[in-house]
Amino acid sequence: MKVVLFCGGLGMRMRPLIPDPHSVSSYISEDLPKPMVHVGGQRPLLWNVMKYYAHYGHKDFILCLGFRGDVIKNYFLNYNEYLSNDFIMEDGGAKLNLLHGDIQDWRMTFADTGLTANVGQRLCAVKSYLKNETMFLANYSDGLTDVPLDEYLEKFKKTGKVAAFVCVRPPHTSHVVRASEEGNVTAIEHIREAGVWINGGYFIFRKEIFDYIHEGEELVEQPFRRLIEANQLFAFKYDGFWACIDTFKEKQALDEMIARGLTPWKVWGSDAKEAMPTALEE
Secondary structure, eight states, rough: OOEEEEEOOTTSSOOOOEEEEESOOOOOOOOOOGGGSSTTTTTEEEEEEEHHHHHTTEEEEEEOOOOOOOHHHHHHHTOOGGGOEEEEEEEETTEEEOOOOSSSSSEEEEEEEEOOOHHHHHHHHTTGGGTOOOOEEEEEESSEEOOOOHHHHHHHHHTTEEEEEEEEOOOOOOOOOOOOOTTTEEEEEEEEGOOEEEEEEOOOEEGGGGGGTTTTTOOOTHHHHHHHHHOOEEEEOOOOOOEOOHHHHHHHHHHHHHHHHTTOOOOTTTOOOOOSSSOOOO
16 A cells, blocks of 8 residues: 655744753754654654554555655665664674564655645645555655554544544643633643644645545645535544654753663564653653
8 A cells, every 4th residue: 555745835934953962862954854853862753753664564655746856856866774773893894694584575656746735735745656556645745653554453443534644632732722712721631632633744645635635735734624515524533652743852862761771662573662751751
């Protein structure tokens, strides 16, 4: 099953910072696309998202590029398997034996989908690459999770609906306020305890999704409203780990988790631990 990844946004909330050798958070350039922000001084966000899908056997990727798409292209054109895999070095480096690799069985389509296009436009721009697919996966490239994809996919298939997304509790410290029209406060609740759920991405679509998207529309606005009216949108509620790395503060929190050995989204290896936090700790 093909995986469409939206990785063309500007990422304006990631600010450039002065490098700090004593910090686990690395320098972020204003010219660096958000999907290429490294976490924990290791691989980029985009690589972590792709590795998640590959773990479940979905290794045919369509990358919807935009802002600094050249950075993403060059990263994979010059990909170094030795940075994240075990290998044996002999003869002072003259002989290298890679014990296992990451991307040798991945198939990647790099599609320039416009500098300022929204998600709906980017999806429509790669429609021709999905012409033989009755169903496909899609996602933003800045969110990490350990959601059980096989279970989610099986539940979606049984619904017969056109589209689905993972529904998560907001990982924020904000509070929901309930008040009358006169301003009398009746309740203040932590947002995670207030019954609020948000769109966490990790979409599944049938090919009919394109019938619901009109030219220029943002995916989760008008098209999703049409899906709701037609009872064709499914939400997979998930209370496990999910994190969106949208700001530098969120990146710092993720880097600190990694420094403590907490990497619940790494379902592909021994790094995945039990009893992980459900979201980034503030």
